[in-house]
Amino acid sequence: METAADMPSRWRIATPGIDPTRVRLEHLHAVVSGWFDTDGTHRAPAKPYTISPPTSDAAGCGFEITLLDDTLTNRLLTRAAPGVRLRLGAQHTRLTTGAEQLATTTWTHLAGSDSGANAWCLRFVTPTTFRRGNAFTPWPAPNPVLGSLRAAWRRFAPPDLPEIVLDLSTDPVWVTDIDGANEILRINNLTISGFVGRIRYTCDNPEIRATVDRLIRLAPYAGIGAHTTRGLGQVHPEPTWRQPSRP
Template identity: 30%
Template sequence: MPRRTPKKLNSPESNLIWSPDTELVGLVFELLSEADVSIYPQYTIGLHAWFLDQVRSFSPELSAYLHDGESEKPFTISALDGEMVSSGREVQLKANTTYYWYVTALSSRVVQWLLQWVQNLPTQLNLRDAPLQIRSCQIAHPATTYAQLLNSEHGETVTLKFTSPTSFRRKGHHFPLPMPTNVFHSYLRRWNDFSGIPVEQEAFLFWVDENVLITRHQLTSAKVLAGKKGAVTGFTGAIEFGLTKEASKQPDFCKLFYALGKLAPYCGTGHKTTFGLGQTRLGWSSQVAPEVPDVQSLLARRVEELTDIFKAQRKRTGGDRAEETATKWATILARREMGESLQVVAQDLEMPYETVKTYVKLARRALKNPVSVPPSPTS
């Protein structure tokens, strides 16, 4: 196990202290790659697993809650922010280059665990075969509470920038546009789960649909990998929301509108926020978000292509199970085609190795013989 970080990381300059009543906080880690190293395209799975392993090491009870608790996860993590290039079938991190990694907490329980953890951080973040040195940890989003967000001062608009691909689920499909109801529904779900100040969802979203305007936007789209399985088309860029004159007739909803905007950097936007998607910041930026490395886009396109093929073959059976199976087959086969071992894929997907081995055989057989698709074993 790596040595623990010297206390100098937690010097007064780092300000890694917050009050016991804190409910929200965001941290940024400065990581250093000491050599040129290659990581697999879906490396955010590794970041996710490393973080949860840290939780398990310090608090098995909290770890069980994060795995099995409520539907909304009380934390987010980002992908690595820094210079990356495609290297064959992998993504390469450059020697002596700094990368930044963001972690946020959305509930007092996770916030207080973070406070204990940062006092005794490991010196390395082990991303499979790519050890990254933890050089520093700082507060990125101030420690606060939901009540403070609700009662804080605000401007006339809510302006957000999406720094990593962002997408929503709508009618069983991915929806890569920041429509007001989708955006604020995303934030309201987290608010209602963790704030202790619940709001009637249907009434608020009706108000959003009637009164929230898009006053300007600058968006682009990209196809990306989505957590452990599948691919999505997501958007990055910036958007500004304003209110109609009639919105002020419901001042409590106006107040919540601005509070949810301030919640965005902590909770992220859309889905798969614990795997790096939906990273959100306040303010406008015309700067283009970093491009997804070619190998990640290539794998995402291949996963989507295979998913469509397997779903079409199974359309006569339909249902969520058929779609889930098609996505699993596509993810496993695409990653195997990219040269990854089935042992690693099984570990990432938290599936038995023999099941993954069977799935890749069935997927290959289905590509060769698309008319007859054999039944899938239970994973």
């Protein structure tokens, strides 16, 4: 039987009248952390949610939130209910609709299903960066990508699921195709370089491939790398592709 905490999910919050170009990532983080970071969790090393920067679409302006622990859902529905006022920097809005669920899955599904793939394409929708001491690197090499997802799985998956075992010391996964670039941004007075674009990863070890497949499916809900609660590291799996060969 699935429990509430077994259901990672993705949501969109519509923010009418907000100009997304005037919203800094710190503004959005201040709002959402106020919803979820309670009971001393503000300084926790990892959070069970991620944030996407605000964007405009046919329905107006809004931003997305993913939850790795569905016990946060009621809090989200309360804090982002119709009529609630939000402040994003110098801009103010009153929500006219509640949080809209865009997608959901279960930890049991993530742990149990296997697509049989040995290659995966990830689109890095927002800049993705990885800490190296006091510095950052934009290169989404297989080990830091899978290490980030493995850490999220181990921290937030229900304890009754089998443990994720993946030895990255042997470099079992490698990059076969790249289509992207680095993007420079400022967060909390830090200059950060992040990767945006697509990368194709491959693994031909059948004992490892299924584990990698599970972690890749977790990526849209967990995010990858540093500052995922400030809009970075948002990824979408896509059909695999190869760069066209030059004539």
